[in-house]
Amino acid sequence: MSRLEVRLSGEGGQGIILGGIILAEAAAVYGGLNAVQTQSYGPESRGGASRCEVVLSREEIDYPKVILPEVVLVMNREACVRYAHQVRPGGTVVVDSTFVDAVPETPGRVYRVPITRLAREHFGRDIVANIIALGVLAGLTGLVDRTSLEQAVANRVPPATREANLKALDVGYRAVAELLSAAASDS
Amino acid sequence: MSRLEVRLSGEGGQGIILGGIILAEAAAVYGGLNAVQTQSYGPESRGGASRCEVVLSREEIDYPKVILPEVVLVMNREACVRYAHQVRPGGTVVVDSTFVDAVPETPGRVYRVPITRLAREHFGRDIVANIIALGVLAGLTGLVDRTSLEQAVANRVPPATREANLKALDVGYRAVAELLSAAASDS
Numbered sequence: 496m497s498r499l500e501v502r503l504s505g506e507g508g509q510g511i512i513l514g515g516i517i518l519a520e521a522a523a524v525y526g527g528l529n530a531v532q533t534q535s536y537g538p539e540s541r542g543g544a545s546r547c548e549v550v551l552s553r554e555e556i557d558y559p560k561v562i563l564p565e566v567v568l569v570m571n572r573e574a575c576v577r578y579a580h581q582v583r584p585g586g587t588v589v590v591d592s593t594f595v596d597a598v599p600e601t602p603g604r605v606y607r608v609p610i611t612r613l614a615r616e617h618f619g620r621d622i623v624a625n626i627i628a629l630g631v632l633a634g635l636t637g638l639v640d641r642t643s644l645e646q647a648v649a650n651r652v653p654p655a656t657r658e659a660n661l662k663a664l665d666v667g668y669r670a671v672a673e674l675l676s677a678a679a680s681d682s
Numbered sequence: 683m684s685r686l687e688v689r690l691s692g693e694g695g696q697g698i699i700l701g702g703i704i705l706a707e708a709a710a711v712y713g714g715l716n717a718v719q720t721q722s723y724g725p726e727s728r729g730g731a732s733r734c735e736v737v738l739s740r741e742e743i744d745y746p747k748v749i750l751p752e753v754v755l756v757m758n759r760e761a762c763v764r765y766a767h768q769v770r771p772g773g774t775v776v777v778d779s780t781f782v783d784a785v786p787e788t789p790g791r792v793y794r795v796p797i798t799r800l801a802r803e804h805f806g807r808d809i810v811a812n813i814i815a816l817g818v819l820a821g822l823t824g825l826v827d828r829t830s831l832e833q834a835v836a837n838r839v840p841p842a843t844r845e846a847n848l849k850a851l852d853v854g855y856r857a858v859a860e861l862l863s864a865a866a867s868d869s
Contacts, residue, residue, distance in 0.1 A: 512703060516699060517762070519721065519723055520723065520727075522723075523723030523724070523727055523728070524723060524727055524728055527728075529722075529723065529724050530722075530723040531720060531721065531722045532721045533718060533719070533720045533721075533746055534703070534706065534718065534719045534720075535716075535717075535718045535743070535746070536706055536709075536710030536711060536716065536717040536718070536719075537710070537716050537742070538705065540710055540711055541710070541714075542705075555724070556722070559720055559722070559746055559747055560746055564742055564814070584776075650820070653840065
């Protein structure tokens with residue numbers, strides 16, 4: 496892997512930025528890669544949009560911004576319209592189907608997962624949706640290994656919520672397993 | 683202000699990254715500027731070093747990395763050795779004198795504030811040192827206005843800690859007032 500670009504998008508309150516920090520720390524601090532994690536705030540952020548970019552590489556990272564990502568997470572409709580099509584051909588687009596029905600045409604492979612609904616069902620609240628999303632992204636793409644991701648989650652979330660967040664990560668990985676097994680029996 | 687660069691540095695656990703997020707959100711979401719906030723993770727991050735960069739501008743920000751910052755915060759000795767001299771001539775270098783005795787030669791103006799000691803004295807714990815530091819930086823430089831900073835702090839910290847963090851911000855501003863009044867009576 497010379498360079499792998501990830502974009503996480505949604506709105507304020509969905510934990511997009513914490514998701515990016517955890518992903519970058521999993522890859523870098525625990526996984527031995529270089530990582531840069533960036534948030535850009537412009538007029539759209541005053542409307543509540545939230546976007547976070549992570550670049551991973553075995554080499555030094557000269558250019559820290561995402562050019563055309565391999566992996567995209569969209570957590571609401573606006574983010575879907577804006578970012579689902581900005582992905583490398585064959586790249587991975589994960590859509591939170593709790594909030595998004597229609598996905599515009601995209602060169603990526605689209606995976607619909609009811610991320611926030613899973614958070615509500617398993618934990619009775621939306622707040623861990625970002626961690627479920629990380630489990631989904633990592634499970635689908637292998638962009639970081641699970642042990643590193645668990646360590647980064649455990650290190651970054653408040654200690655009192657550590658156990659719930661590690662369970663949320665597991666919910667994400669299991670959602671991927673179900674998705675893939677459903678896809679296999681469809682074919 | 684066409685472009686203003688800020689570097690926050692220290693070690694894991696000092697809340698450097700959250701400090702950068704709050705600063706960027708204060709400037710952008712509440713202050714109407716554009717902001718980009720970046721963390722880079724390399725081999726030094728596996729040794730525990732933490733660094734966060736914020737670029738503010740009225741214009742769009744094409745290049746998101748810090749080139750030579752106007753404002754630098756160093757929260758431990760290693761960060762001081764590495765970053766205190768990387769500052770524009772006449773720029774502001776804030777040093778947490780709790781951990782740093784000697785400051786290497788630098789083209790910036792150095793302000794020594796016992797940030798972590800203030801956190802311990804006022805709150806009995808280190809954890810709000812990052813918010814005190816933001817109050818110091820903003821009080822010294824005016825790089826964001828106080829109301830915006832208070833809103834960003836209130837929005838980003840856990841609700842149960844909101845009051846303590848707003849007090850911590852005030853401790854930072856008051857430390858600046860004392861520093862400036864001491865400087866005035868020295869001269």
